[in-house]
Structures are given as structure tokens and as C-alpha cells.
Amino acid sequence: MKWQDLNSEPCSVARTLSVIGERWTVLILRECFRNVARFDGFEASLGIPRAILALRLKSMVEVGILEKTQDLTHAGRFNYVLTEKGWDLRPVILTMLVWGDKHMAAGAPPMLIKHKPCNHIITPVLHCPECETTILNTEIKVVRNRDLEHQKT
Amino acid sequence: MKWQDLNSEPCSVARTLSVIGERWTVLILRECFRNVARFDGFEASLGIPRAILALRLKSMVEVGILEKTQDLTHAGRFNYVLTEKGWDLRPVILTMLVWGDKHMAAGAPPMLIKHKPCNHIITPVLHCPECETTILNTEIKVVRNRDLEHQKT
């Protein structure tokens, strides 16, 4: 089974994996959030094989999380920049960062998350927009959408 | 490069990938959150090759996100249950679910997230515990931890 096939699964987690499930993709994304944008930049900071990098960048553009643009000052030089769809993956990476800090860190966390509006170093938490409380893992239930069974459309 | 090697990287995102970056691992985890616990259960719901499933379950136990326990009623039957470290990955999967619903869904989302304390169907958001506001993607800056440079330990 290829990861690509997951994009036709009903489950949204599987569909998300069809985009970020491939080896290296999440790390490329991490570099994008650090404003790395060029082919050589990704190669230098990740040590990824060029062949794989070319494949991943192409598929990331195809699924719409990156956009490939000409560098205005140098023809034949390109920038890979996040689309809004790509930016929206930031919570996923941040959540992974938080988990890694808590469960995988050796000593102090190497990177800190700063919330610019309040200027604090923070650990983001999942929040319920209805009751305005922090979501605990055991307090969530994922249920089948009953609208799917008796749709009126 | 093997995913396992990532667990000695300084970056917590890379370290998290050393745990959930392998093919299939996230999907196995999804099934765990749905209370699937047995070898055959994973195989039936995922269609994963048995050889891979055996490898993944073993490594998930090794890294401490699953625990393998004897079924009390049937010797020779086992349950793979989430540890607290494993439960803590739930925000990562939920965040992926939210992204998939927003950007990859074909029509209505198949699964809904119910917050048991308030009994609402919700879309969790990342929240800043300092200023008590919703975190926007562009309002986050990930910075190097300066404590690493002038440590007093």
C-alpha cells in the first residue's frame, strides 16, 4: 500500500497521513516553518538525499501545501513556500514538539515556543471552544457522524 | 537513515518522529484510541501485513507507548494497551484529524469529536495558557532555548 492511496479513505487521519505520512515530509515541513525555502537549504539542514528531496517537494506542491515560485533576482532559482493549507499543519508539528519535549527530551528542550501576542514562552494545549476548558485525553470521544446516515441533501 | 536514529537528534519533532514516523504506526495508534487491542483486531481493521504489524507492535512497546499484557481469560492471547505516554499522543492524532477534516474531506467529516465534560461536538483549537487566547499559526515563533548556552547545572 502506498501512502497516496490513503487520500481516498474516509478517515481524516488517514487522509492527513496521505500528505504528511511519507518519510522526510514532516522534517521538510519543519524547515519550512523555519523559513528554509530553497532546494539546497533543505539538503543542507536535513542531509536528505537529493533524489528523495526532489520527489517530496514535488508531491508537497501537488497536494497543495507548498508552492514553487521563481526567485525574482535569480532566474533558475526557486523558492518553496508554504500555502495556507501548509501553514495550517503547524498545530500538528507544534503538538508533536510538545509531546517530544515531554516524553523524549534529554534535559532542557532545545527549542521554545513563544506566543508573540503575549510574549510568553508557552506550552500550547488543546482547548474546547465550547466550554472554554483544556481538553484532557480521556475526556474526548470520537464518534461516527450520524449525519452521514440520514442526509437530506 | 532509519527513523530510529532520529531519537538522538536534538529536535523534539525529530524525536517524536522516531516514535510515530514509521509507516502504519499512526494508524495503529488510531485503532488503539478506538479500543482495538488485539493483534487480529489491528489486522482486520487496517489490512496491515502481519509481519509489519508484529514489528510495529514490538517497537511501540519498546518505546513505551504500548504495553503488552496477557488476556486474563485466554492464555496465549494478548492485549496491547496504551500507556500514559501513548495516551499523550492523542492531541497529535486529534490535530491531524482536524486538519484532515478542514483540508482533505470529501463532504461531511466521517467522525466527530465529542467533549464529554460539556457534551458538545467540538473542533479543538490550540490555546495559549498564558494569555488565554486561541493560537494563530502566524503568531508563534519557535526560538532556540538560551538556557542551553549558559547552563548553571
Added chain:
DNA sequence: ATTCTTAAGTTCACTTTCTGAACTTGTCAA
């Protein structure tokens, strides 16, 4: 004008991992 350098790939032989099917081992149930 020719050579040098840099960026962004591609190609290719080799290695590792994944896959599906068949086989094994140890319960439990009839």
C-alpha cells in the same frame, strides 16, 4: 568569449524495507 561556480535537479547501482501468502506453535472448545 571562455572558464568557474552555484543551484536544482536526474540517473543509476545498491541496500533496505514492505508486501502477501504460506507455514508454525500454542490454546481452547466440541
Added chain:
DNA sequence: TTGACAAGTTCAGAAAGTGAACTTAAGAAT
């Protein structure tokens, strides 16, 4: 004691990943 099931293991072929060398094109230097 035979049959079915659960939880693996084994193995050969297919797919994906890897590192090094090669290609192509634009600018810069000589």
C-alpha cells in the same frame, strides 16, 4: 483428538530509500 483460532514467523518478490556521480542552466570572474 480433532478443529478452529490467535499470534506470530518465514520467505521470495516488489517497492522505496540511499549516496555518488552526472546534467543543465544561469551568473560571475578572468
